Amino acid sequence: MKKDFKYQIIQYYCIIFYALMIYKWHNGLFLYQFQPSFFYTRQDLVTWLFMQTGIHQWLLNNASSWVLFDIAFYALPFLYLIHYKNNKSSSYLSACLMLLVNWCYLQAYTLFPTNSMEGYIAWLLFPFVFLAHGKKSFQLLFEGLRYFFLFWFVSAGMWKLAQGGVFSITQMSGVLLYQHNQLLTSSPDYWQSKLILYFIQNPLTGWLLYLSATLLELSFFIGFLTKKYDRLLIILFLFFLLLDYLIMRIPYFEVCPLLLTLLFNDSNLPQNEHSTFTFVKKE
Amino acid sequence: MYLKRLFNHNKLLFGVIVLFAAVQLINNIRQDIAISPVYSYGMYSSPITPSGSYIVPEIFVNGKQLLTKDFTPQQWDNITLPVTKFYAQQQWNQNQWQQDIRRLLPFSDSLKFVNNITENEFRKWYAAHVQAITQSTADSVSIVFTNYYFDGLSFKKASNY
Numbered sequence: 001m002k003k004d005f006k007y008q009i010i011q012y013y014c015i016i017f018y019a020l021m022i023y024k025w026h027n028g029l030f031l032y033q034f035q036p037s038f039f040y041t042r043q044d045l046v047t048w049l050f051m052q053t054g055i056h057q058w059l060l061n062n063a064s065s066w067v068l069f070d071i072a073f074y075a076l077p078f079l080y081l082i083h084y085k086n087n088k089s090s091s092y093l094s095a096c097l098m099l100l101v102n103w104c105y106l107q108a109y110t111l112f113p114t115n116s117m118e119g120y121i122a123w124l125l126f127p128f129v130f131l132a133h134g135k136k137s138f139q140l141l142f143e144g145l146r147y148f149f150l151f152w153f154v155s156a157g158m159w160k161l162a163q164g165g166v167f168s169i170t171q172m173s174g175v176l177l178y179q180h181n182q183l184l185t186s187s188p189d190y191w192q193s194k195l196i197l198y199f200i201q202n203p204l205t206g207w208l209l210y211l212s213a214t215l216l217e218l219s220f221f222i223g224f225l226t227k228k229y230d231r232l233l234i235i236l237f238l239f240f241l242l243l244d245y246l247i248m249r250i251p252y253f254e255v256c257p258l259l260l261t262l263l264f265n266d267s268n269l270p271q272n273e274h275s276t277f278t279f280v281k282k283e
Numbered sequence: 284m285y286l287k288r289l290f291n292h293n294k295l296l297f298g299v300i301v302l303f304a305a306v307q308l309i310n311n312i313r314q315d316i317a318i319s320p321v322y323s324y325g326m327y328s329s330p331i332t333p334s335g336s337y338i339v340p341e342i343f344v345n346g347k348q349l350l351t352k353d354f355t356p357q358q359w360d361n362i363t364l365p366v367t368k369f370y371a372q373q374q375w376n377q378n379q380w381q382q383d384i385r386r387l388l389p390f391s392d393s394l395k396f397v398n399n400i401t402e403n404e405f406r407k408w409y410a411a412h413v414q415a416i417t418q419s420t421a422d423s424v425s426i427v428f429t430n431y432y433f434d435g436l437s438f439k440k441a442s443n444y
């Protein structure tokens with residue numbers, strides 16, 4: 001079992017998932033803690049189809065439904081891990097269930113004023129990858145997820161070029177004033193307020209920070225050409241997450257599972273994994 | 284090449300991945316409505332110039348203002364997002380229904396897409412919500428929207444309303 005690449009990925013997926021679960025619980029972000037009473041319709045064609053089922057309205061002011069949804073969402077990765085460990089051939093059933101639950105939970109959860117759907121993309125896409133039957137299919141879908149991750153980050157940089165934010169010297173000042181007006185008005189003497197205020201009062205320094213973030217995002221393009229720098233991209237991404245938290249106060253940690261695609265690209269796999277995939281080619 | 288290996292391995296998987304990539308690209312280029320799991324990641328990419336004024340929601344529990352610094356970013360979002368979203372949701376949801384949903388989908392009933400919560404119900408819910416986050420007993424919870432302007436050095440209060 002130790003040499004099973006898919007099992008290894010599921011394990012790491014669960015570790016990240018449950019670490020983030022504790023983080024969310026600490027911040028009162030379980031459904032049973034948030035206790036939604038209204039929703040905010042998102043501009044998303046699939047979400048509108050989901051809303052037609054009425055599940056999001058069933059979850060309003062309904063304590064038992066929150067507990068049911070929380071239990072299903074937070075239990076399934078572990079159940080899937082156990083299922084896969086004990087019976088690989090039928091484990092796609094629990095992967096299927098996890099896919100369904102993740103989609104329903106997140107579609108409803110992000111309709112309530114807590115977070116945006118985009119940040120939860122890893123929990124939406126990973127179950128698709130787990131559905132893969134056979135080692136090579138899994139490996140190829142996992143690799144596809146790596147390209148998605150690269151695209152996601154590069155596109156964020158491209159948007160800044162296309163929309164023109166990066167060409168405005170006052171961009172970062174404007175962003176910080178908009179993002180942090182509550183912090184700056186309620187807690188002006190706090191260390192984080194002073195740091196943010198420094199970037200606002202020095203627009204050129206702030207713009208250089210914005211430009212650096214844009215270049216960092218664009219640098220992920222190298223991942224389309226070679227896997228040689230994937231470890232460096234991981235460090236850059238973690239650095240980005242840290243600064244996003246410290247300067248923007250945006251906790252984007254839910255995308256962390258996607259880092260697994262850079263950490264376990266096939267050039268980082270142990271040699272025996274390579275031979276396993278070569279061997280499994282006939283399936 | 285990845286796509287070639289995928290094509291040789293499984294034509295169906297190849298089709299699914301190429302379709303997903305194509306929709307992702309086209310959706311980004313057209314800057315269209317999202318189609319989960321296809322989204323645009325363009326947050327703060329449009330030029331944003333410092334504004335003349337900022338309307339800031341301030342929450343008071345038992346007459347004392349809650350301070351952003353005392354909460355994690357997620358906890359603070361949990362405190363303020365319900366307020367800002369509640370006061371925007373009625374018009375926003377109605378616009379979504381009028382302008383896009385009923386135009387693009389064959390639905391005739393707006394009830395699934397708009398809320399029927401009243402302001403009194405929201406305020407009652409919100410008082411309990413804030414008490415749960417702050418883990419305190421609140422005799423009063425009030426929401427004030429204050430108008431601030433930035434004078435180049437710090438925020439200054441303009442007026443309350």
